[in-house]
Amino acid sequence: MADGREQPGAPALSLQHASIAYGRSTVVEDVDGEVRPGSAVALIGPNGAGKSTLIKAVLGLVPVVAGRITVLGRTPAQARRHVGYVPQADTLDADFPVTVAQVVLMGRYRMIGWARPPAARDRRIAAEALAAVGLSDRARERFGTLSGGQRQRVLLARAIAQQPRLLLLDEPFNGVDAVSQDALLQALARLRAEGAAVVVSTHDLALAHVACDEVCLLNKHQFGFGPTGTTLVPELLRATYGGQALEVRGDSVIVAR
């Protein structure tokens, strides 16, 4: 996947004391850390912590007002072609007349270019991406007829078809059934094995444990960024979630939505 211009070992995503403003106020302050190729970072924090905003800033859709964000050694806007983005499936119009195969093929549009029809190769890559999330048999159905979890997998397949080197997922496990959750995790693991970096925002601490090797604790500003084992600890989680954290046993924290 490497195109040779990057130095080996260069981070897929580098956040250098970045502060992000959206509209009238600063949403996220002073986020600092690196995501290397092949690794996965979970963005963890309560609702309104700025997780989505941070993801949008990595896409170059929201301005960075202090510090710096570099993606694959370039500015976010320049790197977009190599960045896959998986939105929450429930923000999309379920009645829209597109098939599953069409949605996955959308990931190829940037590579196909303006005004050209998709080539056989694009269709093959899209079909492989759909197979990777285990939905090949639903290709010809309308997107809206799938369950929420399956829609989320289709959107991941779209991002996979883009052959991204950095993949951003915004709450991909929200309202997802167990089968789809397993399929999503498998597909993510394969992408990482191929050298893509993954950033996923989630509420689910157990999933963060399973799917990611690093976490970034976020609530307006950064409460921790590091390996899952040493960062996903009760003290830091309590600090991140403030009053929303609830201690049950000595070392367990239930996080209220």
Add this chain to the structure above:
Amino acid sequence: MLTRLLVEPFDLPFMQRALVEALLLGVVAGVVSVFVLLRRLAFVSDALTHTVFPGVVIGYLVAATDGVVWGALAFALLSAVLFTVLSSGRRVTEDATLAMLLTGFFSLGVVLVSRRSSYTADLTTFLFGRILFVDSREIVETAVIGAVVLAVLLLVGKELVLRAFDPGAAAALGYRVAVLDLVLNVAVALVVVAAVKAVGTVLVIALLTVPGATARLLSARLPVVMALSVAVACLSGWVGLAVSYEASVDHGVRLASGGTVVLAMVACYTLALPAGAVAARWGRRRVVPAPDPYPRRTGVDEVSG
């Protein structure tokens, strides 16, 4: 000079009646237009002004001038109900349904009227109204309908605001959202009926959309928005009438009064655009201006954070 322009024309009885009509409508429509803004009903208002047309024609055919208001009322209520019912459809979005009801009903009116001889004159009156020819009976009709609308909005105003802001919460609290929608659609329909004969469709659409939009540019607080909206609607009515009179009497340029009133309103909106931006910048201190990075769909406004 200003007195001569803004006060003197209204020495004439027909100008007085026009002014009274414009101010009455300004007060009612100014209030309703805030709800139209909150619920994004601009297209519904536009559609209602057209769907009453067959009612006007049928009313006229059945009972001449006396029947017009009743025909318009019947079709306005029918359309308000249809809009409320059909907006729950899923595959075809609300705006497409509205467009078809609008064009379909209007065409029905055209088919009916096209078999009469005074075809074009009827259509023109319908579009532009004849505010300079309102009689006292029409003013009474407007006042009565306007009072009904204001009374209804006074009773259920806060519920309508809640529904506009968070329909989920309104339903969770036990309100029937469909009923609230119907109430507002009927209120808009009543304003259309009260106004359409006197001032024409174009002016009604403007009255129902522009004052609220203008006021919202200048303030974010609902009572202030409401007051500003009424002020904009009334001021535009006054100035528009005066200017059209001045132009036709002193300068020999005939300007359609209804159209001039609308242009006065749009002028307010245009002035409010930069004024609103300045006010907003003033109100926030250490704020970073950012362009809206999210492409939005018409009629859908999502804010995530």
Add this chain to the structure above:
Amino acid sequence: MSLFGEDYTRRALLEVVLVGALCGAIGVHVVLRRLSFFTMAMTHATFPGIVLASLLGVNLLLGTGVFGVLLVLTVAGLWTRRGTDQTSVVGVVLSGGFALGVVLLSAQSGFTKDLSAYLVGSILTVDGGDLLVTGIVAVAVLALVTVLGKELLLAAFDPAALVAMGYSATVLNVVLLLAVETTVVVAVPAVGTILSVALIVAPAATARLWCDRITPMMITATGLGILSGVVGLAVSQLVDVAAGAAIVLTACGVFAVSLVATRLRGRWTARRAAGRPADERPAVRVRGGAGG
């Protein structure tokens, strides 16, 4: 047999076929992007362009076209401003534009003459030049929606992903709005405002009821646009009512019948599929166990 025997009726027939195809095709994007109100506003707001063109004595289509481009840029510019609501911007542009046309027209003498034609069209008076322009625009717009088909599809389905992939949403939006505006500018002098809105929205909405994919939807909408035009024109010749109104009522009638038919069909298939198991389980959201 002599229904379309006269020269003017044959020209009218050709015009409704061209306009029907053009409106049907662009209508798919209007319906999917919820631009019906925008379309309605453009038909009204372009009015002063017509009046100005005839006042200044320039070519009608040129005058309206230039005015239309200005309007589209105004609307697109206001849409990107923070704090302005899209619907109210369209409403303001609609009433402001139309009122400007009315005031300009009233300053002239022949106040009532052109208006009903403007509203419901005078399809029986189209000439060869009108046909030629409609034909050229129809080909251009059809080519545009075909060539930019996949980008426009993505923009309609998932605008956030469009921007995330690095496309300029503004450019695509302006291109689409200009295509809609061009359709309106060409259609209004021939068929009137109300008819052009109906021909843009109704066939596409009807096609949406029957089709679940965009390509068949496009073909169905184009076909229905032509069909409504031809049937409406024939009816108006037989019963002597305004042609534009007859076409609108045909297009809306087809939609109403389709709505009922698809609802009945949906109820029937739902009853057949009632035994199918649900494949969605409730998700687990609250988890514990940090640090070990």
